[in-house]
Amino acid sequence: MSKPLLPVLTLMFALPAAALLWKGQDIASSFAAVAAAPEDLLEGCRDVPEAVALAEELRDRALRIERYMQDIDARKAELATAEATLSERLKELRAQKDKLGAVRAGDTEAVRTDIDRLIAVYDQMKPAEAAAVLTNLPADFAAEILMRVRPETGARIIAAVEPRQAALLTAQMGARSVRTP
Template sequence: MSRSILPLLALTFSIPAAAMLWQSQDLSRVFAAFAAPSGLLQGCGDVPEAVALAEELRDRALRIERYMASIDARKEELVEAETTLRQRLSELKAQKGGTRLRRDTASEAVRQDIDRLVAVYDQMKPAEAAAVLTNLPADFAAEILMRVRPETGARIIASVEPRQAALLTAQMGARSVRKQ
């Protein structure tokens, strides 16, 4: 019995809704507020509750407008801040690239200087090179010995006194371990 009532109720509610839609093809008018803000108090000016309600609604509308204006201002500030940050980021990236280029250039110059120095030690007699290397700091002397040709390095180490040769060899081994 209850199943036969459901279609009847649906038909009862849908016919007036369809008739209303058919008569007023403009749906926005159906859902729009019926009272315009200026005519909100028309005929109700003597009712204090209505006047108070209308003033409160007007105040709320003003607060909402101010709040929306502040949101728009904040949006503009955020857009400006984002633009500034993007510009600063691109400047920093350019500086980073310049710094990297200068560092790479300086590293390349140091490498070239070391290569020239190694070439000088490669050309020296082993006994003369050994005499100079024993007066250099051990880590620097080990670096030079690591870069000269192996035959030249072996002759230089053979020309150094045993205690100094052991120290240079240990420095060379420590340098290899540090690089790993």
């Protein structure tokens, strides 16, 4: 006989909860209402110790649930604050990155302009004079200059360089070509 009673009791408790959810009411406030007024639950049942104990247990659970809900709300607020802070920091970092990229682009353009001027100077020099200067420069830098001057000027400069130094510069030029596809 208790088996048909269980589904009926389940429906009695589940339907009001579902109705609250359906209406969009705040469940925490419903628990708070139960916790605030346990006397209404006990009306006419004060002489039954099980009912009193159950009412107290329900009140305690409602209070715990209310505290949990408050903790969850506080954590939500903390998360929202942290998210806003992170979003602002991300915007700042992106702005700094864009600014740094613009500075680097300006620096790169300035370096290119300087290199173009240097190459123009070597193009205008006599091959023997350019060869004398290039032999005193680091091999990779000299090879870079030779790679950028006009081919006929580069050929005359290499011809004016000592054969061992010319071989070294040619090897550097070849290595540079292999490194940069």
